[in-house]
Amino acid sequence: MREITLSQAVNEALAEEMRRDPTTFIIGEDVAEAGTPFKVLSGLVEEFGTARVVDTPIAEPGFMGIAVGAAMTGARPIVDLMFGDFIFLIMDQLCNQAAKTHYMSGGRLSVPLVLRTNMGATRRSAAQHSQSLHALVAHIPGLKVAMPSSAYEAKGLMKTAIRENNPVVIFEDKLMYNDKAPVPEEEYLIPFGVANVLREGTDITLIGTSSMVQVCQKAAEILAAENISAEVIDPRTIVPLDEEGLLKSARKTSRVIVVDEGHQSYGVTAEIASRINEKAFYYLDAPVLRMGAMDVPIPFSPALEDITVPTPEGVAANARKLMSGEMIHAA
Amino acid sequence: MPHDVIMPALGMTQDSGLIVAWHKKPGDAVAVGDVLFEVETDKATMEVEAAHDGFIEALLAGEGEDAPVGQVIAVISDSKPDNPTQSRLVKKPEASEPAAAPSEEVTSPGDDAPKPTPKPMPVDLRTDGRILASPKARRLALEQGLDLADLAADGVPQPYHASDIETLKARPAKATTLNTAAISQLTARVSQDGFTAFQSWLTETAAVPVETIWASFAAASLRAASKAETVNIRVDQPTLRISSFFADPDLGSLSHALPGDALQVSLILRDLTSSRITGGSSGAEDAPVLTICRDGDNFALTLTYALDLADIDTAIRLLDGFAARLDEPLRHLL
Numbered sequence: 001m002r003e004i005t006l007s008q009a010v011n012e013a014l015a016e017e018m019r020r021d022p023t024t025f026i027i028g029e030d031v032a033e034a035g036t037p038f039k040v041l042s043g044l045v046e047e048f049g050t051a052r053v054v055d056t057p058i059a060e061p062g063f064m065g066i067a068v069g070a071a072m073t074g075a076r077p078i079v080d081l082m083f084g085d086f087i088f089l090i091m092d093q094l095c096n097q098a099a100k101t102h103y104m105s106g107g108r109l110s111v112p113l114v115l116r117t118n119m120g121a122t123r124r125s126a127a128q129h130s131q132s133l134h135a136l137v138a139h140i141p142g143l144k145v146a147m148p149s150s151a152y153e154a155k156g157l158m159k160t161a162i163r164e165n166n167p168v169v170i171f172e173d174k175l176m177y178n179d180k181a182p183v184p185e186e187e188y189l190i191p192f193g194v195a196n197v198l199r200e201g202t203d204i205t206l207i208g209t210s211s212m213v214q215v216c217q218k219a220a221e222i223l224a225a226e227n228i229s230a231e232v233i234d235p236r237t238i239v240p241l242d243e244e245g246l247l248k249s250a251r252k253t254s255r256v257i258v259v260d261e262g263h264q265s266y267g268v269t270a271e272i273a274s275r276i277n278e279k280a281f282y283y284l285d286a287p288v289l290r291m292g293a294m295d296v297p298i299p300f301s302p303a304l305e306d307i308t309v310p311t312p313e314g315v316a317a318n319a320r321k322l323m324s325g326e327m328i329h330a331a
Numbered sequence: 332m333p334h335d336v337i338m339p340a341l342g343m344t345q346d347s348g349l350i351v352a353w354h355k356k357p358g359d360a361v362a363v364g365d366v367l368f369e370v371e372t373d374k375a376t377m378e379v380e381a382a383h384d385g386f387i388e389a390l391l392a393g394e395g396e397d398a399p400v401g402q403v404i405a406v407i408s409d410s411k412p413d414n415p416t417q418s419r420l421v422k423k424p425e426a427s428e429p430a431a432a433p434s435e436e437v438t439s440p441g442d443d444a445p446k447p448t449p450k451p452m453p454v455d456l457r458t459d460g461r462i463l464a465s466p467k468a469r470r471l472a473l474e475q476g477l478d479l480a481d482l483a484a485d486g487v488p489q490p491y492h493a494s495d496i497e498t499l500k501a502r503p504a505k506a507t508t509l510n511t512a513a514i515s516q517l518t519a520r521v522s523q524d525g526f527t528a529f530q531s532w533l534t535e536t537a538a539v540p541v542e543t544i545w546a547s548f549a550a551a552s553l554r555a556a557s558k559a560e561t562v563n564i565r566v567d568q569p570t571l572r573i574s575s576f577f578a579d580p581d582l583g584s585l586s587h588a589l590p591g592d593a594l595q596v597s598l599i600l601r602d603l604t605s606s607r608i609t610g611g612s613s614g615a616e617d618a619p620v621l622t623i624c625r626d627g628d629n630f631a632l633t634l635t636y637a638l639d640l641a642d643i644d645t646a647i648r649l650l651d652g653f654a655a656r657l658d659e660p661l662r663h664l665l
Contacts, residue, residue, distance in 0.1 A: 254465075254467050254493060281466050282466050282467065282469075282470045283466070283467055283470070284465060284466050284467055285465040285466075285467040285468065285492045285493045286465060286492070325490065325492045325494070327463075327490055
């Protein structure tokens with residue numbers, strides 16, 4: 001099978017859906033001529049024209065508001081938010097309007113909108129361009145949140161998101177845009193709320209999101225060399241969450257580490273760990289561990305930045321602790 | 332006259348003291364007020380002075396040792412001792428009981444032995460009586476009828492995980508709780524003639540099972556012997572694999588002695604008359620056991636009981652009374 005980058009996979013998904021559905025359009029900063037700073041959208045304006053690939057001024061609340069209104073009135077906008085960190089600028093349009101309109105209109109209005117944005121540190125982009133803020137929107141009922149972990153996932157999830165009749169936020173990891181993966185030429189969709197078991201194991205479950213799936217897979221390889229059999233699961237979407245899939249693995253292995261690049265406190269790791277504690281308690285042989293980004297602003301210093309996010313070695317070290325029956329946070 | 336030096340109580344809640352250093356060696360002369368040793372309590376290190384003049388005859392605890400309050404740790408003699416001695420409370424660390432709390436490691440003996448640094452105390456995970464175990468380990472133990480407390484009793488370190496269940500399963504089964512109290516035994520021998528005649532007479536009148544007769548006779552004998560108000564008899568007929576319970580079978584007529592429920596049994600009657608066994612007894616059981624065998628023309632009776640269940644006088648009266656009733660059954664009806 002051919003291998004393409006995550007960037008190319010997203011580009012393909014957008015192009016295919018825009019060809020299929022004339023109500024779709026892209027709106028955002030530097031989306032047309034520049035093709036975004038990450039060149040994800042290269043070539044789209046040439047095919048679809050500036051009426052469907054719309055460059056905006058630097059005014060996130062404005063173009064997000066336009067997109068929400070367009071979605072309510074029959075279009076399928078794909079909003080490009082250049083950095084995930086800018087999500088703070090559009091919180092009202094996203095969380096108060098897009099997320100609640102279907103509910104508050106008694107189902108008479110829908111907001112079939114996709115917000116494409118990104119996440120991820122260790123790109124030397126400093127504290128305002130490196131955050132992973134998906135937990136913020138996952139907290140709001142009415143929003144679906146997808147977190148592709150490879151080029152294959154990115155394409156399949158994007159196409160599903162565009163066909164979804166409710167607002168979806170997709171977080172792509174900035175560091176993965178050039179990562180290649182096998183992606184079939186023929187069309188495919190990835191359903192929301194179905195976790196993907198990337199590696200089967202019996203001793204410990206590593207649940208990872210986005211780029212942390214790769215971290216978990218590398219950790220699983222380290223552990224395999226030590227005769228520890230790790231299962232790696234990617235929830236794919238954190239809303240809706242494939243709770244049963246995660247619980248099934250937790251019950252099987254009885255040990256779980258949840259790895260996500262958002263800040264650890266009050267984050268996605270806490271939510272998933274808590275559900276496992278509540279619903280698989282009697283199958284657990286060790287506390288469910290969370291591994292998120294450190295609760296600090298992402299440092300600009302490369303030496304410091306690199307230690308704020310979970311690493312394969314760190315995940316493997318925690319897995320060894322759980323396997324050895326070491327007391328975690330005793331007292 | 333020798334004077335014992337004991338570990339003093341230096342605090343309200345102190346129950347032992349760590350000997351940090353001896354300031355005198357065996358054989359040394361001491362005077363009242365001389366510093367004898369330093370002791371570390373939970374709060375501070377204090378110097379303890381000699382309370383008597385004399386000579387160190389013996390040092391009975393070593394530096395670095397933790398001595399219970401009141402423990403004799405040195406002896407001061409009035410005259411210079413011929414063979415002053417030095418010893419330790421704990422001879423060898425290996426000699427301590429496996430289950431005992433870990434003792435301080437003993438370094439090589441001698442005056443210039445380095446002071447052992449007290450090891451950090453392991454957290455005693457069982458002080459509040461809880462056993463630390465993972466939810467899965469608890470569930471597995473529950474499902475398999477295992478008790479995690481057995482692991483704790485074996486000294487397996489906590490917390491417990493699912494893998495410890497294998498250890499728990501592999502552990503030798505818990506010894507069944509035998510009544511190990513001292514037992515005593517009395518035997519009697521009585522002709523079968525009287526009872527056989529009585530039984531055939533009784534059978535003509537009413538169909539009374541033999542266990543009912545045994546139970547009735549035994550209950551009456553026990554009541555007379557012990558003044559008990561309630562007498563519950565269990566009759567075991569091992570050859571028939573039957574056990575019957577009787578509540579106060581001696582009160583009322585024989586034909587109305589109905590089997591009762593499984594109550595607190597006062598006496599077990601073991602009827603071996605339909606077997607070829609001519610005598611014998613079991614170990615102590617939860618109630619005194621009266622075994623009835625046939626031995627030729629006689630009944631051989633054996634009463635076995637744990638001394639904590641009955642006293643000898645009661646036992647004698649019980650067995651004698653029962654034997655008399657077998658010998659002359661009509662006495663029972665009087």
